Amino acid sequence: MPASSPAATGVDVVLLTMNDRPDEEAAAVRTLLAQQDVEIRLVIVGNGCRPSLSVPGATVVTLPENLGIPEGRNRGALALRDTGSEFVFFLDNDASFPRPDVLSRLVTEARRHPRAPYIQPRLTGPDDTTTPRRWVPRLRAGDPARPGTVATMTEGVVMVRRDAFDAAGGWADFFLYHEGIDLAYRLWDQGRTGWYAADVRMHHPVTSPTRHALFHRLAARNRVWLAHRNLPGPLVPVYLGIWAAVTALRGLRGGGRQESLQGFREGWATRRDQVRRPLRWRTVARLTAAGRPPVL
Known part of the structure; x- marks a missing residue:
């Protein structure tokens, strides 16, 4: 090279x-x-x-x-x-x-x-x-x-x-x-x-990412895996609640609600297959200060 x-x-x-x-x-x-x-x-x-x-x-x-x-x-x-x-x-x-x-x-x-x-x-x-x-x-x-x-x-x-x-x-x-x-x-x-x-x-x-047939299911599943792998326990339901609401609203405009629901269910059922290493609370504070709280 x-x-x-x-x-x-x-x-x-x-x-x-x-x-x-x-x-x-x-x-x-x-x-x-x-x-x-x-x-x-x-x-x-x-x-x-x-x-x-x-x-x-x-x-x-x-x-x-x-x-x-x-x-x-x-x-x-x-x-x-x-x-x-x-x-x-x-x-x-x-x-x-x-x-x-x-x-x-x-x-x-x-x-x-x-x-x-x-x-x-x-x-x-x-x-x-x-x-x-x-x-x-x-x-x-x-x-x-x-x-x-x-x-x-x-x-x-x-x-x-x-x-x-x-x-x-x-x-x-x-x-x-x-x-x-x-x-x-x-x-x-x-x-x-x-x-x-x-x-x-x-x-x-x-x-557009939605051109992929698996987009809605994998995006929802991976949100659950992401939360389980990385977030301190109290933030997991907050993160998933926010993203479930966002996904539902997007589904009203662009479809994919059933596939997304399937993905959330699949992610929850298999979340323990992912290695959990929660962020330190200091990292949560730093991310928030940088404009990216880890619940969004």
Whole structure:
């Protein structure tokens, strides 16, 4: 993988594929390999397939079945565990780098914010401007161009310090949805924060998560798992009550009420399969002070 100098910072890059987006994957890799002033180590993970994408020098991991996005990314990060890279970057296979200095600028942001174990670029559509609210990793999402401390993340384009990622145990095995909130909580519980580098852009097609047939069920199920894994006991019913109400209201407009109810039931029935590590109350206070109380 290219680098401009022997002293370039190492960045492991994990890219998942199901061989379903050949044009987008080609753009993702082409713009990745154009990145300057970093030493890139790429792993391509075939989630239930043998990757058709071929990149010289890349590590290839073939999973015999689709383990879901979070676990697929975990397997990729594990494959590059011994590279010695300081950072690991998780790249959606339909995202792309609009400039050759994106990764190096994220590294610079990480140097400026040493308490931040993860650096989140601003995700936009291909027009370099459109940013849906769900892509802004904070509650006050009205101005996506405003940088600052954040307490969640956009999972498909995020850079995480390798030591913090490993100490947090990687991504939760949620298959799809809300694994970014889970990881952010555990990184904050290390006594650290997240940083939103709004001046650093990444491109991604603007699509709706509800296009996935499993969206409503998995999103509701994973809310229960998220609460059980991370929240102190008194906050679990508060969190689930708020999100049950929000989901019901959204269902009136967009449908999916039955699937969401099924997901909540499934999550509650299987919650004890998840490892419970409640946030410290000090972390709850810090998240609240940062504008993201962990009941929203």
